[in-house]
Amino acid sequence: MSRRLPPLNALRAFEAAARHLSFTQAADELNVTQAAVSHQIRGLEDWLGFPLFRRLSRALVLTEAGQTLFPEVREAMDILTTAVNRVQRQDSEGVLTVTTMDSFAQSWLVPRLGRFRQSHPDIDVRLVMSDRMVDLAREGVDVAVRYGRGSWPGLTVSLLRTEELFPVCAPELLEAGPPLKEPGDLAHFTLLHDEMPVDWRDWLAAAGCDTVNPERGPGYSHSNLVLLAARAGEGVALGRSVMVADDLAAGRLVRPFDFALPAPQAYYLASVEGEEDRPKVRAFREWLEGEFDAA
Secondary structure, rough: OOOOOOOOOHHHHHHHHHHOOHHHHHHHHHHHOOOHHHHHHHHHHHHHOOOOOEEEOOEEEEEEHHHHHHHHHHHHHHHHHHHHHHHHHHOOOOEEEEEOOOHHHHHHHHHHHHHHHHOOOOOOEEEEEEEOOOHHHHHHEEEEEEOOOOOOOOOOEEEEEEEEEEEEEEHHHHHEEEEEOHHHHHHHHOEEEEEOOOOOHHHHHHOOOOOOOOOOOOOOOOOHHHHHHOOOOEHHHHHHHHHHHHHHHHHHOOOOOOOEEEEEEEEEEEEOOOOOOHHHHHHHHHHHHHHHHHH
16 A cells, blocks of 8 residues: 655654754754754645644744644654664664663662673673663663652563661761760761752651751762762761662661661663563563662
8 A cells, every 4th residue: 555655854853843842952853953954844834735833933833733743743753763773672682771870870780780791791781871761762772770659651660679768877977976876866967968859857757856957968969979978977868778788788888777767769670561571671670680689
C-alpha cells in the first residue's frame, strides 16, 4: 500500500517546535538554524494545505489543526525513535548504557563497577551521570538507577533497596567534644544539609527533639559533598544508609545514635517496558541486587 506522507525532517521540525512552542528551542534541539526550522514548517504547512501555528508578536501557538496533529506526530516519533535505538543497541550488544545520579555514582556505584566487569567481561558499561530525569527511549539509555517513589510511566521498575536516615560524623569530631549522646546535643554542633526531600527537620521531629534549630548550618547541592564535609570534621550530616555504608564500615564516619528515620524514597532500577529481560539488562539488575544485599 502506497503511503503519502510529508518529509520526515519537516515532521521532526514540527514536533520539536510544537513541544517547545518555540522555533528557537526547536532549532537548538535539532542542531539547525531557526530559519531552517521555519522553512521546514512552512513547507509542511504548504504540503498539508493549512497552517499549523499562529505566529504572534511574542508567542507561538498551535492552530486547531496543529493541536490535532501534534500528539499523533509525537507518538509516531517516539515509536520510531524507540525502534531505531533498539536496532542500534542490538548491533552493540556488548555496551550497556546506565544513567544515575552524580552522588550515587561517585559514592556507591563506581567503586563497585570493577566487580561487574570481572563477572561480565563481555559487557562494557557506559555511565551517564545526571540529576535530571533522562528519557531512556529517546536518548538510547538501557537502564537507570533512580531514587524516588518508583512510579515512572512507560518504564519497568524493580526495587533495589529501601533506605534509612540517621546522623553521621567523623570520629574525630566525637573525640574532640562536646558530648553527643542524645539528639538534643546536636544543638552544640554544625548541621550539614543537602537538597534532598527529607531533611534535618523531619529527622529531629521523628526523634522527638524540638530544642535544635533544623535550619542552621551550611548546605550542599549533592549528598556526596555533604559526606565529604562530614568526613573532614566540618559537622554532623544526615546520613543515608546506602550512601554512608562504606564510610561506616571503614571507620571514616560514625553513627552517634541508633534511631533511624525510614525514607519515603528508595533506589530502583528502571528500563523501557519490554526491555527488562534483555540479557545485559538482566545481568546488570541481578548484579546490582547482589551488591545491595552484600552492602
